[in-house]
Amino acid sequence: MKTKIAFLGCGSMGEAILAGMLAAGTSPQSVAVTVRRPERAHELATSYGVTALAHNEETEANIQAVTGAGVVILGVKPAGIADLCREIAQDLAAESVVVSVAAAVSLAQLEGALKAGQAVIRSMPNTPLKVGRGVVALSTGSSVDEHQLAAAHAVFAGSGVVLDVPEEQQNAVSAISGSGPAYAFYLAEAMAAAATDLGLAPEIAHILARETVAGAGLMLAEPGAVAAELRRAVTSPNGTTEQALASFDRDGLPAIISAGAQAAAARAAAITEELGHK
Template sequence: MMKKIVFLGCGSMGEAILGGMLAAGVSPTSVTVTVRRPERANELVERHGVTALASNEESGANAEAVQGASVVILGVKPVGIIDLCREISTALDPSAVVISVAAAVSLEQLEGALRPGQPVVRSMPNTPLKVGRGVVALSGGSSVEEHHLADAHAIFDGSGVVLDVPEEQQNAVSAISGSGPAYAFYLAEAMAAAGEALGLAPEIAQVLARETVAGAGMMLAEPGANATELRRAVTSPKGTTEQAIATFDRQGLPAIVKAGAESAAARAAEITAELSGE
């Protein structure tokens, strides 16, 4: 029997997950999506062939959608997750696995807003899921069994690499992979600015930086690739790259990246506390 999969909220990240899942072979007839606006619902129907409900038109759309579902993906912003869990709690099948993609919302908070024993998985996807190169970290709750995790893996497998981590590592995951794409974009910005400072035309500097970062990322994505080995292969003794890397080290770039990641992880913990009213 085909499993019913429901997306509650489907913004850009949710649609990236949905697209990867459908590309991996899941039938659109098994998928129901709820969004606020009817225009967005119609867009998703036309683009993906799924069933879509608009909560602005149907006040009970979320509870209606989850009835009989095997997998429910919570795709709303962190501030709205707990209220959404309470809204659908009694409509969920007790065996349905609920997957949250909201950053900083803990399993304890999710489980506390659902019926006791409801299987819950916390996930941390990142934006490269939109191009099939994402990475997703999953943490299972107290009632999650192996088959629930398998269902969660199946949702994300079509969009990137899926890893299982203890929940206490989720803030670190968020700091590295969740926020990480912004670090790469920031590096590309800095490289383009440096190129301009060296006399390149802005449009030339931007293309050089963009394509270099994108190309390096593709090399890193090759099976067995290692960042340290790739860097060393480009760094000839006494050459220009070696000089640049030595300057980065003297200026403390590794320590700066570490401090930034620590700040991101600390902010995630603060958000969790804020959502708990602490």
């Protein structure tokens, strides 16, 4: 990607996106990053060869970063997104596309804090981007054209799968893929606890649960893999796995997972509402 790209804020998620993008072939010379602390700026500049500016040393770091940028990634916390948009609004090029990775910040809130007609994209990435196995859902504002959307896809493509969804589905995406890694980790915790209940030493229980969940995830990541088919392949008639799955069904595990996802989606909607009143 030859377009200049600006990352305003670069925490762990932003760094994962940055690393994947550079690994996919983007030149470090085309990237500008802003952070608060000089130490963090030095770390990013040294690790990735990008231009990194610290607010504590340069008050107009964000303005410098977005000047001439074709893609601007907003990586600050949701509560700070509107103020950041207002800060950079007058210095964005008309053809720039602004991409927010902040959860629950709506397209309307982004567009309302920028100049009329500025292209904006709302994204929902998840933490497996850090290992190149993430998934990112993008929703476009009313002014985004196909070239701007393609540029946004290119930013994330090095770190995982990129999907386009209507904004009204973003809360569902958040509930499944955004929060989903925590569900998998929770499952691994529960499996380890079950193993200790069966008499295994805690350290062995931890290894068994961790490697089983991680290995199953790799199998599911194979091209063409389908979860139901993989499950059936492990489930012999009248075998041990079948008994475990039958117990899960009797206890309503699918309904429990569904209820959790509904609760996560409802909370995402509430956060959007709360941010709209600030």
